[in-house]
Amino acid sequence: MIKIFQLFPLFGVLLFAYWLLAAVGYFPAHLNDILVSITLPSEAIWEPTWGDFIVLLGILMLYFELFKATRTTESTIIDHLLSTFVLIGYLVIWLIYPWGGNSVFLILAAMSFLDVIAGFTITISSARRDLSLGGA
Numbered sequence: 001m002i003k004i005f006q007l008f009p010l011f012g013v014l015l016f017a018y019w020l021l022a023a024v025g026y027f028p029a030h031l032n033d034i035l036v037s038i039t040l041p042s043e044a045i046w047e048p049t050w051g052d053f054i055v056l057l058g059i060l061m062l063y064f065e066l067f068k069a070t071r072t073t074e075s076t077i078i079d080h081l082l083s084t085f086v087l088i089g090y091l092v093i094w095l096i097y098p099w100g101g102n103s104v105f106l107i108l109a110a111m112s113f114l115d116v117i118a119g120f121t122i123t124i125s126s127a128r129r130d131l132s133l134g135g136a
Contacts, residue, residue, distance in 0.1 A: 006068060007075050009083040010061040011112040015090060018054070018108070022099035031104055051104040058111045069119040072126050080119050087112045 021027040031051040038046045048056075068079065090109035093100035 006071075007079055007082075009079060009086045009115070010065055011058075011090070011108070011115055012082065012086040014054075014058060014061055014108060015086060015093075015112075018100075018105065019093075022097075028099055028102045028104070031102065051102075054104055055107050058108045062111045062115055065115040066118055066122065069115075069122040070126055072123065076123055080116070080123065083112070083116050083119060087116050 018027060027050075031054070032049050034047045034049055035053055036048065040046055065083070069076070087109070090100075090105070090112045094105055094109050095101075
């Protein structure tokens with residue numbers, strides 16, 4: 001089960017969840033609905049929306065994706081390839097479908113772009129380091 005999560009890009013899971021909520025008509029109409037109202041010690045009231053929650057979830061996914069990029073196994077290449085396809089999916093949906101044409105979805109697409117670029121960069125750097133250590 002853990003192997004599946006190492007192989008499949010997490011932004012694909014987030015894209016599927018967003019699509020599912022859009023298919024039932026919940027997103028993007030309810031992105032600005034308040035999830036919870038929390039009074040802070042400063043007496044300010046924090047009211048995060050569904051959009052805020054999705055963006056924070058995207059940041060968490062980005063962290064795990066960057067952590068996965070530090071591996072130098074054979075499955076890493078497949079993960080990067082799938083991440084690239086997920087990025088293309090984000091961009092196509094953002095440009096073509098009305099339910100994807102909002103700032104929250106664009107921010108998720110930007111995070112997916114960072115995942116792809118950072119993933120390739122980190123993997124190449126790690127592989128280069130492994131090659132230099134092996135040859136010494």
